[in-house]
Amino acid sequence: MxxxxxxxxxxxxxxxxxxxxxxxxxxxxxxxLILPPPHAVAQSLYDDRALxxxxxxxxxxxxxxxxxxxTAAALALAAAMHFFVSLRRAFYPLMVASQTIPVPMLAPVLxxxxxxxxxxxxxxxxxxSFFPIVVTTLAGFAxxxxxxIKLMRTFDATRRRVFWMVxxxxxxxxxxxGAKIAVVVAVIGAVFAEWAGANAGLxxxxxxxxxxxLTARAYAxxxxxxxxxxxxxxxxxxxxxxxxxxxxxxIGDLDG
Amino acid sequence: MVIEAxxxxxxxxxxxxxxxxxxxxxxxAGRTGAVHALADVSxxxxxxxxxxxxxPSGCGKSTLLELICGLQRPDAGTVRxxxxxxxxxxxxxxxxxxxxxxxxxxxxxxxxKREEARAAAxxxxxxxxxxGFEQARPAQLSGGMRQRVSFLRxxxxxxxxxALDEPFAALDAITRAEMQGWLARVLASEPRxxxxxxxxxxxxxxxxxxxxxMSARPGRIINEVRVAEAxxxxxxxxxxxxxxxxxxxxLGVNQ
Numbered sequence: 001m002x003x004x005x006x007x008x009x010x011x012x013x014x015x016x017x018x019x020x021x022x023x024x025x026x027x028x029x030x031x032x033l034i035l036p037p038p039h040a041v042a043q044s045l046y047d048d049r050a051l052x053x054x055x056x057x058x059x060x061x062x063x064x065x066x067x068x069x070x071t072a073a074a075l076a077l078a079a080a081m082h083f084f085v086s087l088r089r090a091f092y093p094l095m096v097a098s099q100t101i102p103v104p105m106l107a108p109v110l111x112x113x114x115x116x117x118x119x120x121x122x123x124x125x126x127x128x129s130f131f132p133i134v135v136t137t138l139a140g141f142a143x144x145x146x147x148x149i150k151l152m153r154t155f156d157a158t159r160r161r162v163f164w165m166v167x168x169x170x171x172x173x174x175x176x177x178g179a180k181i182a183v184v185v186a187v188i189g190a191v192f193a194e195w196a197g198a199n200a201g202l203x204x205x206x207x208x209x210x211x212x213x214l215t216a217r218a219y220a221x222x223x224x225x226x227x228x229x230x231x232x233x234x235x236x237x238x239x240x241x242x243x244x245x246x247x248x249x250x251i252g253d254l255d256g
Numbered sequence: 257m258v259i260e261a262x263x264x265x266x267x268x269x270x271x272x273x274x275x276x277x278x279x280x281x282x283x284x285a286g287r288t289g290a291v292h293a294l295a296d297v298s299x300x301x302x303x304x305x306x307x308x309x310x311x312p313s314g315c316g317k318s319t320l321l322e323l324i325c326g327l328q329r330p331d332a333g334t335v336r337x338x339x340x341x342x343x344x345x346x347x348x349x350x351x352x353x354x355x356x357x358x359x360x361x362x363x364x365x366x367x368x369k370r371e372e373a374r375a376a377a378x379x380x381x382x383x384x385x386x387x388g389f390e391q392a393r394p395a396q397l398s399g400g401m402r403q404r405v406s407f408l409r410x411x412x413x414x415x416x417x418x419a420l421d422e423p424f425a426a427l428d429a430i431t432r433a434e435m436q437g438w439l440a441r442v443l444a445s446e447p448r449x450x451x452x453x454x455x456x457x458x459x460x461x462x463x464x465x466x467x468x469x470m471s472a473r474p475g476r477i478i479n480e481v482r483v484a485e486a487x488x489x490x491x492x493x494x495x496x497x498x499x500x501x502x503x504x505x506x507l508g509v510n511q
Binding site for chain 2: 145147148150151152153154155156157161165166169244246247
């Protein structure tokens with residue numbers, strides 16, 4: 001009941017903002033070609049639905065595969081850095097540095113190297129998603145109580161068993177937290193990667209629509225991206241609730 | 257509580273299963289410099305004996321247990337002990353496991369198959385009054401139940417020595433009193449060499465065959481009190497009350 005209520009409030013805010021926007025454009029505040037009114041965006045969402053859908057499928061594939069790739073790599077690296085302190089000392093600063101490389105600069109270089117296919121998109125999405133997942137997973141490993149490790153040692157558990165039985169399950173909530181943060185940056189990363197060289201996708205569609213003065217279509221592409229990010233976030237929240245129910249708290253939930 | 261016949265011994269107890277701590281000194285690096293935890297501490301526990309160690313907070317009691325469990329090494333002196341399992345102060349149950357799987361953790365830790373470990377632990381849960389809670393998660397259990405699962409987990413490690421670190425300190429007074437009685441009954445039917453540290457004088461006297469009194473840091477043994485009273489003991493027995501007074505006096509807290 002509470003969930004429905006809070007979602008209803010969000011919809012109310014959105015409706016109010018759309019109303020102000022619509023009135024502003026209708027009353028001549030802005031040229032509809034520069035700022036399309038919401039009804040024109042809605043019209044485009046309907047008229048261009050086939051184009052938007054096929055573009056969405058391309059971008060969704062890049063984002064989902066990229067996040068999966070990032071999660072696998074992040075888990076492996078976080079585990080390795082957890083086991084070997086020297087590895088952590090060596091790689092952590094480099095990892096932070098890698099995040100300061102501007103994606104708009106990196107993406108064209110990757111296109112040059114990997115071509116116009118899905119390759120450079122996956123690398124960009126994985127690169128931007130990877131960082132939050134490593135950081136939160138490492139925090140999860142570190143959150144294990146030192147006394148619990150001692151207890152396991154008096155039970156004659158090997159280092160490997162301690163990892164599989166205690167440390168890995170304890171780090172799983174961190175993996176989900178990282179993935180939820182990654183969803184948003186992953187979508188932005190995919191758009192930049194498509195701008196650097198692509199022939200399909202929502203970012204590509206956006207880029208092509210602006211010079212043709214199809215601003216309503218460009219806005220429709222943004223709406224689809226936003227809804228996609230929200231849905232992905234909600235799916236991850238659901239997966240988190242099912243997989244790590246002991247750690248699930250409603251903080252960070254979509255409905256607050 | 258009815259204690260049924262034991263379903264199966266967790267493991268063969270070693271013939272020689274005592275604890276000998278002799279003239280041990282231990283200093284470790286703390287946040288604000290070196291901490292002298294133990295000074296010339298000697299503790300002896302014979303097979304099947306329950307030795308309680310009572311002292312003020314931070315007197316090195318936990319350090320003593322970690323030495324016995326082999327988790328630390330002494331700077332001076334010797335520690336000889338049969339294999340010991342720790343029971344920590346906080347229950348430290350794994351929130352993602354059921355009560356049954358938590359109890360079976362020590363069995364799984366040494367490589368027993370999941371189903372086998374569950375089959376071995378299940379009768380003990382019933383015996384410990386936790387029947388029907390096998391599938392409950394720790395968050396669904398009361399504090400006393402969680403401590404019972406935690407104790408069972410350490411018991412099933414099958415070590416001849418149990419090192420109990422303030423096992424009931426986190427419980428409310430009523431539950432703690434119940435749990436002390438419960439532990440006395442369990443140990444009567446399931447004898448182990450036990451070193452139990454506590455800051456609760458009454459607990460030390462109620463449960464121990466001998467009570468060692470420790471000073472504030474650096475911890476030394478300043479007194480030893482033998483409790484000859486037969487079990488089951490009652491808190492109100494004249495001898496228990498008298499011994500409690502004696503221990504309090506040794507700690508210097510009796511007016």
